[in-house]
Amino acid sequence: MVKVVLLGFGNVNFQLLKALSNSDQVAVVQIYNRSKINTIDFPYTINSTQNLSEIDDADVYIIGIADDAISQFSETLKIRNKLVVHTSGGVSMEILSKHNRRGVFYPLQTFSKSRDILFQEVPICIEAENYEDLEMLRKLASFISEKVVEISSEEREKIHLAAVFVNNFVNYLYSVSEDIMIKNNLDFNILKPLIIETAAKLEQLSPKAAQTGPAKRHDFKTIEKHLHLLENSEHKTIYKILTDAILKQVD
Amino acid sequence: MVKVVLLGFGNVNFQLLKALSNSDQVAVVQIYNRSKINTIDFPYTINSTQNLSEIDDADVYIIGIADDAISQFSETLKIRNKLVVHTSGGVSMEILSKHNRRGVFYPLQTFSKSRDILFQEVPICIEAENYEDLEMLRKLASFISEKVVEISSEEREKIHLAAVFVNNFVNYLYSVSEDIMIKNNLDFNILKPLIIETAAKLEQLSPKAAQTGPAKRHDFKTIEKHLHLLENSEHKTIYKILTDAILKQVD
Numbered sequence: 397m398v399k400v401v402l403l404g405f406g407n408v409n410f411q412l413l414k415a416l417s418n419s420d421q422v423a424v425v426q427i428y429n430r431s432k433i434n435t436i437d438f439p440y441t442i443n444s445t446q447n448l449s450e451i452d453d454a455d456v457y458i459i460g461i462a463d464d465a466i467s468q469f470s471e472t473l474k475i476r477n478k479l480v481v482h483t484s485g486g487v488s489m490e491i492l493s494k495h496n497r498r499g500v501f502y503p504l505q506t507f508s509k510s511r512d513i514l515f516q517e518v519p520i521c522i523e524a525e526n527y528e529d530l531e532m533l534r535k536l537a538s539f540i541s542e543k544v545v546e547i548s549s550e551e552r553e554k555i556h557l558a559a560v561f562v563n564n565f566v567n568y569l570y571s572v573s574e575d576i577m578i579k580n581n582l583d584f585n586i587l588k589p590l591i592i593e594t595a596a597k598l599e600q601l602s603p604k605a606a607q608t609g610p611a612k613r614h615d616f617k618t619i620e621k622h623l624h625l626l627e628n629s630e631h632k633t634i635y636k637i638l639t640d641a642i643l644k645q646v647d
Numbered sequence: 648m649v650k651v652v653l654l655g656f657g658n659v660n661f662q663l664l665k666a667l668s669n670s671d672q673v674a675v676v677q678i679y680n681r682s683k684i685n686t687i688d689f690p691y692t693i694n695s696t697q698n699l700s701e702i703d704d705a706d707v708y709i710i711g712i713a714d715d716a717i718s719q720f721s722e723t724l725k726i727r728n729k730l731v732v733h734t735s736g737g738v739s740m741e742i743l744s745k746h747n748r749r750g751v752f753y754p755l756q757t758f759s760k761s762r763d764i765l766f767q768e769v770p771i772c773i774e775a776e777n778y779e780d781l782e783m784l785r786k787l788a789s790f791i792s793e794k795v796v797e798i799s800s801e802e803r804e805k806i807h808l809a810a811v812f813v814n815n816f817v818n819y820l821y822s823v824s825e826d827i828m829i830k831n832n833l834d835f836n837i838l839k840p841l842i843i844e845t846a847a848k849l850e851q852l853s854p855k856a857a858q859t860g861p862a863k864r865h866d867f868k869t870i871e872k873h874l875h876l877l878e879n880s881e882h883k884t885i886y887k888i889l890t891d892a893i894l895k896q897v898d
Contacts, residue, residue, distance in 0.1 A: 463866065486861070486869050505841055506859065511851055513844070519837040545837060554831045555838075557873050558824040562838055563845045564860030565889045566817045571854035571896070573809040580805045586770040586796060587806070587813055588849060590756055593764070594814045595846040598839060600762055603822035608757065609815030610737070615715065618737050622808050630892050637888050638816045641881050645822070 398422050398536050399454040403469070405429040407507040408483045409460030412540075413442075415515035419539040426452040449474055456536055458483060458501055459492075467491040479529050485556035488549035489523050499524035499533055502552060503541070506563055515540045521547035521555065572631050579627070604645070611642035649673050649787050652705040654720070656680040658758040659734045660711030663791075664693075666766035670790040677703040700725055707787055709734060709752055710743075718742040730780050736807035739800035740774050750775035750784055753803060754792070757814055766791045772798035772806065823882050830878070855896070862893035 400416060402409045405427055416422045417440050427433060427444045428451060435442040445451070451473070457480045459466055466482050470493040473480065480492060481499035492498040500523040505513060520537040522544060524530040530546065537544040547555065570591065577584040597606050610618040619639055626632045651667060653660045656678055667673045668691050678684060678695045679702060686693045696702070702724070708731040710717055717733050721744040724731065731743060732750035743749040751774040756764060771788040773795060775781040781797065788795040798806065821842065828835040848857050861869040870890055877883045 462864075463869070486866075504837055506844055506848065506857075508848070508852065508857070511848060517840050519840065521837075543837065545834075551831065551833060553872070553876060554827060555833060557876050558827040558833075558835075558838060559841055560860055560873065560886075561820045561824040561827070562842050564858070564862065564893065565885075566820050566842075566845055567848075567854050567857055567859075568889055568893050568896075569812045569816050569820070570849060571858065573812040574854050576805060576809040576812070580802065582802060582806060582809075583796075584809075586755055586772075586794065587809060589768050589770065590810055591813050591817075591846050591849060593757055594817055595842050597757065597759070597762060597818075598821060598842060601759065603818050603825055606757075606759070606818055607815070607822065608818075609811055611815065613713075615737075618714070621804070622811065625804060625808050630895070634816075634888055634892065635811075637885055638819055641885060642815065642819050644881070645819075 398456065398532070398539070399425050399452075400536070401425060401452055401454040401457045402427045403451075403457055403459045403473075403480075404461035405433055406460050406462075407509055408503065409458065410509055411507045411513050411515070412458065412460065412483070412503070413438075414512075415540040416536075421539050422536065425454055448472060451475055455479065455532060456481060456499075456501075457496070463487050467493075470496070479524070479532060481524075481533065485521075485552055485559060488553070489525070490549065497525060497529050499529050500547075500549070500552065501533055501537065502547070504555065504559065516542050519543040519545060521545055521552055523547060523549060523552070569634075572634065575628070575631070576626075607642065607645065609642070611639040612645075614643065649707065649783070649790070650676050650703075650705040651787070652676055652703055652708045653678045654702075654708055654710045654724075654731075655712035656684055657711050657713075658760055659754065660709065661760055662758045662764050662766070663709065663711065663734070663754070664689075665763075666791040667787075672790050673787065676705055699723060702726055706730065706783060707732060707750075707752075708747070714738050718744075721747070730775070730783060732775075732784065736772075736803055736810060739804070740776070741800065748776060748780050750780050751798075751800070751803065752784055752788065753798070755806065755810065767793050770794040770796055772796055772803055774798060774800060774803070820885075823885065826879070826882070827877075858893065858896065860893070862890040863896075865894065 433444045459482045463484050463486050478496045480496040481501040489500050502521040503518045505518045520541045522533040574584045684695045710733045714735050714737050729747045731747040732752040740751050753772040754769045756769040771792045773784040825835045
């Protein structure tokens with residue numbers, strides 16, 4: 397039985413709690429959070445605290461708080477020489493306090509409280525300073541996911557960068573599209589099957605092989621028409637930049 | 648029974664053939680194609696021709712060829728006063744020859760021969776010059792899809808523009824992400840659950856509500872780090888433009 401304490405209770409640790417609680421090989425013995433947690437809706441008993449001096453003993457301590465708060469928070473922990481990990485794609489392992497053994501437990505997925513995630517399919521990127529801790533994280537990760545990968549802080553940085561393109565930027569393009577639809581009194585929902593299929597297509601085709609559209613076929617007539625239709629200057633700039641990039645893409 | 652002739656046999660008409668053939672209320676009586684069609688793999692008998700003078704009689708003639716070839720092709724048809732539609736999002740109904748009754752039958756989806764599509768969920772945008780033809784297209788579309796919408800050429804133009812953002816441009820961002828991963832000897836596959844979830848999230852959240860990432864939280868430290876990590880100047884430009892746009896986005 398692996399004993400886990402969750403430190404912070406944002407989207408990541410909320411989803412981790414649900415996934416870890418489903419494994420009979422893990423005990424989430426405590427959740428620390430700055431503000432009081434509403435545990436009424438949980439189907440399991442939760443021991444929670446708002447006091448850092450009351451942190452229980454555990455095998456792994458998982459910090460799930462905002463990136464820029466992790467470093468300082470880890471310094472304020474009263475525990476010593478324990479395995480303390482953060483869950484962030486964007487910061488290195490080294491920002492954690494040296495008072496404890498450090499590691500990373502990064503589930504590569506976008507989380508919100510309102511959507512359940514099939515954790516088995518979420519790749520978990522693990523990192524630790526020594527072999528034993530790495531194996532402990534591998535064990536813990538494998539209880540909830542089928543995809544556990546050892547990733548260095550340097551590699552994780554690049555994965556996080558690549559994730560910004562496929563998650564944050566892609567989502568922004570969805571919002572541009574929604575703007576265009578709303579502005580013309582059209583229902584954004586009719587684009588959703590296309591949105592889903594564009595993503596699902598990658599199961600079979602590489603993005604380069606899947607590329608289609610006016611830019612891909614050098615259809616300058618349509619490109620001109622689209623630039624003329626776009627009223628928002630920001631959307632126009634984005635259209636131009638991405639069209640140029642696709643035009644230059646080599647097969 | 649609605650009789651259909653398919654004119655051209657690219658990805659759209661290939662998938663349409665499969666969907667229409669599954670309905671017992673439609674008969675695809677013929678396929679015209681410039682080059683010979685290989686019908687060995689089809690589980691149904693296909694009457695095909697390469698000769699425009701041999702086109703059979705039908706209720707609806709569906710043109711599925713490249714946008715810039717539709718107009719001229721429709722002029723070369725020998726049939727007269729028949730309902731002839733194209734399947735394109737990008738061109739207006741008016742480009743079709745006046746020798747026939749004109750219409751549009753635009754399935755709003757990305758098609759490739761190698762991927763089967765659940766046609767029931769594909770919105771079909773229909774347009775026609777008169778009420779009877781519109782109702783014929785509505786009937787035909789409803790045999791294969793649960794989402795049939797009447798859309799004018801002007802509206803379709805805007806839908807097509809919006810579709811370029813969520814399909815062509817999004818796919819390009821996938822390829823940027825793949826480039827970053829490959830360049831760093833990392834497996835692009837570990838991003839796929841994130842890609843799928845980013846799209847699926849729209850079932851519950853609007854893209855604006857779903858927006859996260861360094862730009863959204865004004866995390867300039869991470870933005871600087873990412874710009875430094877990006878080696879390709881085109882990727883850098885795209886990163887900057889999209890980051891600026893998200894920074895300016897109003898909640």
